[in-house]
Amino acid sequence: MQVIATYSTKGGSGKTSTAVNLAWEASKSGPVLLWDLDAQGASTYLTGVKPKLKGGVSKLVTGGKSISDVVRSADFSRPEGQHRIDVLPADDSYRELELLLDAAKGSKRRVEKVLKDASGTYETVILDCPPGASLVAENAVRAADVIVSPLPPSPLSLRTLGQVRELVADSAKPAPILAFLSLVDRRKLSHRRAAEELPAEHPEILDVVIPASVVVEHMGDERAPVAAFAARHPVAQAYASLWTAITEQLR
Ligand SMILES: Nc1ncnc2c1ncn2[C@@H]1O[C@H](COP(=O)(O)OP(=O)(O)OP(=O)(O)O)[C@@H](O)[C@H]1O
Ligand SMILES: [Mg+2]
Structure with a gap:
């Protein structure tokens, strides 16, 4: 089982869009779990899943329920042969997650612990993180084999990358960053x-670019990854290239 966290300190940088589109790509080779760790519930919404976690996040993170008790199937169709995508939805209970983790024993390893259960069931787990440096993010980073970090091209993007590096470096198990x-x-x-310049100058920045396009916003109408409704669109192809680069790193 490989665990991928889509993470950045910056809000609105494309973490959730990336998580949902990578879930589609990953499901071509095996079953996928997409865990929405953000109280905003955006990846829950984009996969068409009901925003309700049975028992709330406390039962999942501090015991009582396991992943298989509470996952829901992503509600968009896939071609024959493509594996399933299960979603751990976020609901209002996620607003308490930070406090809950803080009070828990092994507060930075709860997500990793929950995922132990899933290793026989899923080939890929994608953790969609909230923005900012939080205990939730620290948990995701600790559980991840790779941190995937979208950077909008702005003068602040390198500063953001520096913040991501800092949070990852503080982890007891720092995973490689692919920005x-x-x-x-x-x-x-x-x-x-x-x-042109940033991938050449910074080894963590991949030579893959996700273009700005309204097709990404249409994911909210379709409640599906781009490839599910516009397979030939350059954005769908760009996410496929991103997935290839990530699998090369994980090999
Ligand atoms: N490549 C793109 N082209 C056009 N719009 C995009 C693109 N990527 C993301 N967006 C839009 O930008 C907004 C933020 O994207 P997204 O939700 O993926 O970011 P995020 O980093 O998860 O945000 P948050 O920090 O709030 O969780 C959304 O409205 C999304 O549709
Ligand atoms: Mg998001």
Whole structure:
């Protein structure tokens, strides 16, 4: 089982869009669990799943329920042969998660512990993290084999990458970071420059770019990954390339 966290300190950088599209790509080779760790519930929404976690997140994180008791099936169709995508939905109980973890024994290892159960069931786990540096993020980073971090091309993107590095370096088990430029608008000179220069200058930044496109916003109408409703769109192909780069890292 490989565990991937989509994480950045920056809000609105494309973590959730990435998590949902990578779940689609990963399901081509094996069953996937997508865990929505953000009280906003955006990946729960985008996969068409009911925002209700039976027993609340406390039962899951501090004992009483296991993943198989509370997962729901992603509600979009997949081609024959593609494996299932299960979602651990976020609901209102996630607002308490930070406090809950803080009070728990082994407060940085609860997510890792919950996932132990799942290793025979899923080939890939994707953890969709909330923005910012939090105990939730520390838990996800601790559980992850790789941290996937979208960076919108702005003068602040390297500062954000530095913050991600710091949080990961503080982990007892620092996983490699794979960053990539997201929301890239090739009409803007600064974006073209960033897409050319940053991957060349920073070893963690992949040479894969996710373009800015309304097709990503349409995920909210379709409640599905881009490839499920626009398979030939360049954005679907870009997420597929991102997945290939991640699997190369995990090999
Ligand atoms: N490549 C893209 N092109 C156009 N819009 C995008 C792209 N990626 C993300 N968006 C839009 O930007 C917004 C934020 O994206 P997303 O929810 O994936 O970010 P996030 O990092 O998970 O945000 P948060 O920090 O709130 O969890 C959404 O409305 C999404 O539709
Ligand atoms: Mg998000």
